[in-house]
Ligand SMILES: Nc1ncnc2c1ncn2[C@@H]1O[C@H](COP(=O)(O)OP(=O)(O)O)[C@@H](O)[C@H]1O
């Protein structure tokens with residue numbers, strides 16, 4: 001088990017910059033996800049760590065050792081690919097055994113290790129089958145088994161669940177969490193699925209267009225996104241964004257966007273962000289922070305999507321589209337007039353130009369904040 005460190009990593013393909021000044025330290029035993037939209041540079045980052053791609057500049061270390069000039073086989077790292085890459089002509093046992101055979105491990109020892117990995121992954125009854133006789137989830141486990149027997153310092157997983165159906169994905173997610181708890185190995189996990197990253201990771205590194213946006217715990221990433229890009233990428237349905245202006249007026253903040261006007265406590269936003277006059281901002285509101293109250297802002301429910309345990313409701317709020325969640329006992333239908341309250345303690349303020357977060361964030365994030373009132 002070892003730590004992994006990226007320092008000032010740049011990667012260009014010709015004139016195209018895929019990764020720009022990437023810095024990240026992953027502690028030994030940590031589960032870190034690289035999360036971001038397709039094409040943001042996740043696989044490239046992982047391949048550089050594995051030794052399959054060379055950084056244009058910067059250093060990559062595993063433990064105390066700089067691995068830039070080491071070939072993949074010497075890095076003590078096991079990578080599980082999205083495609084699993086099993087050998088079709090070999091049985092499950094032979095597939096798992098292969099890295100040990102290549103390393104010259106004795107036959108009896110190989111047998112024992114394959115058995116141990118198979119037991120851990122609950123694939124013992126499949127050991128004599130060929131990959132084509134396995135389901136996607138079973139193939140996935142074999143690929144993991146092959147990585148496990150190598151007993152590497154770190155595991156790299158590139159979208160390992162993306163070929164599975166939703167139910168199996170949820171199941172494998174739980175299995176991977178459990179596996180990590182049991183073996184305690186460093187894991188670097190690539191995904192574009194924010195739910196996977198949120199549920200599995202100790203920390204999430206959010207990438208966008210080759211640049212690391214934020215690396216923090218799922219809780220911090222969700223509640224204190226450093227910018228609008230991170231805020232918009234995490235959470236389903238996505239955070240609501242309203243462009244408008246913010247002005248300080250004695251103890252209050254006035255947010256205005258078209259005919260929508262909100263009076264908010266001044267302490268929510270950092271003083272230096274409140275320049276003289278209006279500040280152009282993007283207001284962010286998570287769907288769970290859009291509530292219904294008798295004295296709230298008038299809005300119309302446009303679309304109601306019941307999911308069973310809640311409904312996702314799309315509102316029109318003074319010409320702004322807002323999505324909210326309501327409990328199963330609230331029966332709304334399209335066209336209903338409602339009154340909305342935005343939880344002022346949970347509002348996110350982003351600079352309209354830079355997208356940077358402007359909240360004061362002085363207080364710890366309460367597990368259940370009392371709903372604030374927006375006049
Ligand atoms: N070998 C390559 N040659 C040129 N461009 C590449 C190469 N590999 C990746 N890219 C580009 O680098 C960017 C990041 O790719 P990748 O790391 O695969 O993204 P992700 O895994 O986040 O979807 C993409 O725009 C991709 O087209």
Ligand SMILES: [Mg+2]
Pocket residue numbers: 042043044
């Ligand atoms: Mg990829």
